[in-house]
Amino acid sequence: MQSTKKKGLKRFFSFKRKYLAIPYSVFLALFVIVPILIILVYAFTDTLDDGTLIFSFKALTSFFTSPSKINVLVVSLFIGILNTLICLLIGYPLAYLLANNKYNKNKILVMLFVMPMWINFVLRTGATRDVLSFLGINGGNHPYLATMIGMVYNYLPFTILPLYTTMLKLDKSQIEAARDLGCNPVQTFTKSILPQSIPGIVSAAEMVFMPTISSYVISDTLSEGKVTLFGNIIYLNFSQSQWNEGSFMAFVMLILVGITMLISKKFDKGEARISANNLW
Amino acid sequence: MKRNAKHLILLASASMLLPLMSGCQSSSAGDVIYLRVLNSDDYIGDDLGEDGLEPFWESEYSGFSSVLDAFEAYEKEVNNKEVRIIYETFDTNETMLSSLKTGKSTYDLVCPSDYAIQKMMSTGMLEPFSKENTPTYDTYVSRYLKSQMEGITATIGDGSEDLHPIDEYAKGYMWGTLGVLYNPAKVAADKGLSEDEVKWDMSEWTSLWDEKYHGEMSIKDSMRDTYSVGIMGLFDEELRKIIADSGCFDEDFNLLEGKFDEAMEKYNPLLSEIFNRCDEENVKKVEDILLKLKGNVFGFEVDSGKDDIVKGLVGMNLAWSGDAVYSLDRGDNEGNQEIFYAIPKTGGNIWFDGWCMPKSDSLHKEEAEEFVDFLSNPAIASANMSAVGYSSFVAGDYVLDLVRDWYDPRSYEMYVYHDASNDPGCTWEDSDFVYDEEGERVLKDGTGIHEDGDDYGDIDMSKTIEIDGEEVGSSYERAVIVNENEEIVSLSWEEYQTYYNENIAESEDDYLEWKTVNLTYMFDGTLEEDLPDTLGDTPETNPYLFYDDVTETIENPYEDDGRTIEAGRQFFAQYPPEDLIPKLAIMKDYGTNNKYVLTMWENVKSNNLPIWGVVVFGIILAAALALGGSAFFARYAIKKQRKARKGESK
Incomplete structure (x- = not known):
């Protein structure tokens, strides 16, 4: 009796690895799950004059019947996709070079590419605005161009970093084998390097696409308020106390995140990306 | 007795408030009243620099560097209360409104814009000001602005449709x-x-x-x-x-x-x-x-x-x-x-923008009103005005002096400028006036020094003249100058301009041509000193009029x-x-x-996707489809091949 009780106590107090997850789980519940639930509640309710909430699809209908909100969403998606593609086009070859010891001997180059991230991005955007207007590109005459330059500049480090870590892990022998077995450089790239680096591409795309849509400081500053992204319109609704409409749009954004997650999962099945499932 | 009771309530409410303010102030002082003030960013004179603010009441202190410190001292010396201000700021009316609606934080005073006051009033969030508790404000507020404010009305959120002027619920600050x-x-x-x-x-x-x-x-x-x-x-x-x-x-x-x-x-x-x-x-x-x-x-x-x-x-x-x-x-x-x-x-x-008091159980109404009234003292208002750059809602002599100092060319002509302009990068705004023992700004009537090469020292205005048995020098009413014949003469400012243009100005570009600006709407009825019996129609005879060059x-x-x-x-x-x-x-x-x-x-x-955007978007989508399609067909072809092979091997 005595011994089993002791054992039970011991088992109770003994450290298990999953206890390590407790701090984050608490954090997750407080700052992720609860806010999402609040967003859901506001998205599907309507606020009466005295402040009570009643279930309603008003926010949903007002979103889908408003051409300007849909327009903003389309423009945001467009800028998001374009930014992701440009970042990948610039970042991919760069990451490949950086990961190659021949070109990058002491990793200082990597630091240089990531360094802009160390400076507050609002400051950086303000400075970008000055540089661009010095070059004659400003929100007044080229709102989209200025926004795109700012976006690419800001999100390029986020593309390079995951690509770079994937590139470091490329299976060199497989690439060599492909070459030995008669692949030309293009085929080596498409049959060996590209498939191996897909996880990097997917996480890079994830890190660029959604933040681009929801960011509003960059587009606001660089386009002089002429390019409005989804994040702006959500903010506008909240600042005008239209919490239900604002929440519904935040919910739309959540769904978009979900969709991108699903798509990206499709691409990197079987790869050893750390999935959140292992935690629980 | 009544007073004691009030005191007790204040005490109680103060102690209720204390736990909310963990870490803000030491909670040891028993009857300290914490006044929580919420204002826009950079909207009060809380950094007045070295010279600081001279108290307008009998005070043992001098040279406050912040209006807030001055208020705390004022409460202690005049009203015998220990008041500490907890000063916070907000960036837009909208964020302030939603934080007041949702947050658990309470404020004794907030300073939103006109329409936000109206909104807060109509949702029943505001406590009215007591009629007789803001005497300074009532004395010095510009009649015009007050009437504008009275023109705005709102319901007070008590269910009735009665409209009340927002003047009862808010006191103007800047406009x-x-x-x-x-x-x-x-x-x-x-x-x-x-x-x-x-x-x-x-x-x-x-x-x-x-x-x-x-x-x-x-x-x-x-x-x-x-x-x-x-x-x-x-x-x-x-x-x-x-x-x-x-x-x-x-x-x-x-x-x-x-x-x-x-x-x-x-x-x-x-x-x-x-x-x-x-x-x-x-x-x-x-x-x-x-x-x-x-x-x-x-x-x-x-x-x-x-x-x-x-x-x-x-x-x-x-x-x-x-x-x-x-x-x-x-x-x-x-x-x-x-x-x-x-x-x-x-x-x-x-x-x-105006001060108003959001309703709460812990509202320090009396002190909040005292704070508003304190800010409405022209001495404080002019300090705030010069720190903030907006125009104060109240007028009065101090504000009049400030406006004259800033804009009226008569002040450029007759004040002595302390020569700080030798410092590189200095402008005349950086240079100071000379002060006498009483801290008054010194005119050029006897104590002035000429600054050679200074724009403002062309005419000697440092003499006095005897008029009706009284020695007078240059003032906003008269210019006393030494003319080219070394005679001391007294001129109206009108005549001074003519004199300057004829004798001093080197070219027409230098001519003094002062226009008259009428600010009766702002200052009417708020001045105490220097008011002539009958108001004339020149700035010399009417303090509501200013020159402007x-x-x-x-x-x-x-x-x-x-x-x-x-x-x-x-x-x-x-x-x-x-x-x-x-x-x-x-x-x-x-x-x-x-x-x-x-x-x-x-x-x-919002904007539509521009034409080039539609084209690029189309290309991207088409490319994605083509890529996906070809991948699918490639896989399909491989499967077919495998099947075929399997069939062969059988």
């Missing part, structure tokens, strides 16, 4: 206008116009839509402000018609002699009605006109504009008067840019018809001339129409 800040030299150079043409055009709201100013102006990324511009543009013709019909203005829309009161009474309400149109139909019209404006402007901004115009990124900017003063000063001091501020002659928006009179550059407009600068921005006052209106809360305006603003701010 200003919304106008166009412009740099004529830059705009003229960019657009191939003459500077006079630019100045002339800026007296019309419709110029903002004019193709010739394309890409030159930034407007506010703020729903209400830009809406007000849309209204002024949309109803321009209607406004012109009623201005002409009112019979109070001449053909240039300047006030006719003695018609101020009539214009306020007859014209102002009509304007206010037009200005506050926000029903669905009119909002739609404003949307169309703002979309046009969007196509013609450089961009939208909320606070980068005031620096952009100094940097030369934009030539025109829609600006609040206080920001305008900041830009004008910066342009003068560092950028060497001569920037102007215009309120077009059909009028525009006047706004104010920066406002330019521009003749019509398009037609030789003798018509003129005034192109104003700092003084104009801080105190619009009397001609404009009846043409300014407050934009009230939109109430239930807010949703139309919000939709309008969303439509104005």
Whole structure:
């Protein structure tokens, strides 16, 4: 009796690895799950004059019947996709070079590419605005161009970093084998390097696409308020106390995140990306 | 007894509040009252520098560097209370409103804008001020501003439909206008116009839509402000018609002699009605006109504009008067840019911010009222004004002195400037006046020193003259000078200008041509000293009148018809001339129409995907489809091959 009780106590107090997850789980519940639930509640309710909430699809209908909100969403998606593609086009070859010891001997180059991230991005955007207007590109005459330059500049480090870590892990022998077995450089790239680096591409795309849509400081500053992204319109609704409409749009954004997650999962099945499932 | 009870309640409420403020202040002092104040950023004189603020009451302290410290000392010495201010700031009315609605934090005083006060009042959030507890405010508040405030009414959220003037629930703090800040030299150079043409055009709201100013102006990324511009543009013709019909203005829309009161009474309400149109139909019209404006402007901004115009990124900017003063000063001091501020002659928006008390169980009503009343003392108001740059809601002698110091050329002529301008990079704003033992600014009547080579020392004004057995020197009433024959003569300032132009000025560019600015609407009835028995019609005989030497009179550059407009600068921005006052209106809360305006603003701010965007988007989508399709077919082909192989092997 005595011994089993002791054992039970011991088992109770003994450290298990999953206890390590407790701090984050608490954090997750407080700052992720609860806010999402609040967003859901506001998205599907309507606020009466005295402040009570009643279930309603008003926010949903007002979103889908408003051409300007849909327009903003389309423009945001467009800028998001374009930014992701440009970042990948610039970042991919760069990451490949950086990961190659021949070109990058002491990793200082990597630091240089990531360094802009160390400076507050609002400051950086303000400075970008000055540089661009010095070059004659400003929100007044080229709102989209200025926004795109700012976006690419800001999100390029986020593309390079995951690509770079994937590139470091490329299976060199497989690439060599492909070459030995008669692949030309293009085929080596498409049959060996590209498939191996897909996880990097997917996480890079994830890190660029959604933040681009929801960011509003960059587009606001660089386009002089002429390019409005989804994040702006959500903010506008909240600042005008239209919490239900604002929440519904935040919910739309959540769904978009979900969709991108699903798509990206499709691409990197079987790869050893750390999935959140292992935690629980 | 009653007093004790009150004291107890205060104590109780203070102790209730204490746990909320963990870490703010030491909680050891028993009867310390914590007054929680929420104000806009940079909106109070809490850093007055070395000289600081001299107390206006009998005090053992001197030279407060912050208005807040001064209040704490005032409460201790005059009201015998230990009050500590917990001062916090907010950035926009909207964030402040939602934090008050949702947050658990309570404040004793907040300082929102006119429409936000109205909104808070109608939701029953506000506690009314007691009628007799703000005597200083009632004494010194500008009659004009008070009447404007009384014109705004709201329900008080008690279920009844009764309208109460917001004056009962809020006390004004600062006020200003919304106008166009412009740099004529830059705009003229960019657009191939003459500077006079630019100045002339800026007296019309419709110029903002004019193709010739394309890409030159930034407007506010703020729903209400830009809406007000849309209204002024949309109803321009209607406004012109009623201005002409009112019979109070001449053909240039300047006030006719003695018609101020009539214009306020007859014209102002009509304007206010037009200005506050926000029903669905009119909002739609404003949307169309703002979309046009969007196509013609450089961009939208909320606070980068005031620096952009100094940097030369934009030539025109829609600006609040206080920001305008900041830009004008910066342009003068560092950028060497001569920037102007215009309120077009059909009028525009006047706004104010006021203190109000949100209802709560822990409200320190008495101390909150004392704080508001303290801020309304002209001595404190002028300190705040010089720290903040906006115009104070209260007038009075201190404010009058400040305005004279800042803008009236008589003060440049007669004050002695301490020579700080030897320091590199110093401007005359950095240099100080000389103070005598009593801390008074010294005039050139006997104690002055001449600064050689200084612009302000051309005429010796350091003598006194005997008039009616009294020794008098230069003052705002008379200029006492030593003329070219070494005689001491007393001149009116009118004569002084003539004397200067004839004897001192080297060319016509140096001529003194002072205009008279009438600020009766601001100072009437608030002055205690120096009031002559009968008010004359010159600044020498009427303290409500000022001289002004920066406002330019521009003749019509398009037609030789003798018509003129005034192109104003700092003084104009801080105190619009009397001609404009009846043409300014407050934009009230939109109430239930807010949703139309919000939709309008969303439509104005959103844009369609441009054509090239559609093309690029199409290409990307097509490429993605092609890629996905080919991958699918490749896989399909491999499967087929495998099947075929399997079949073969069988």
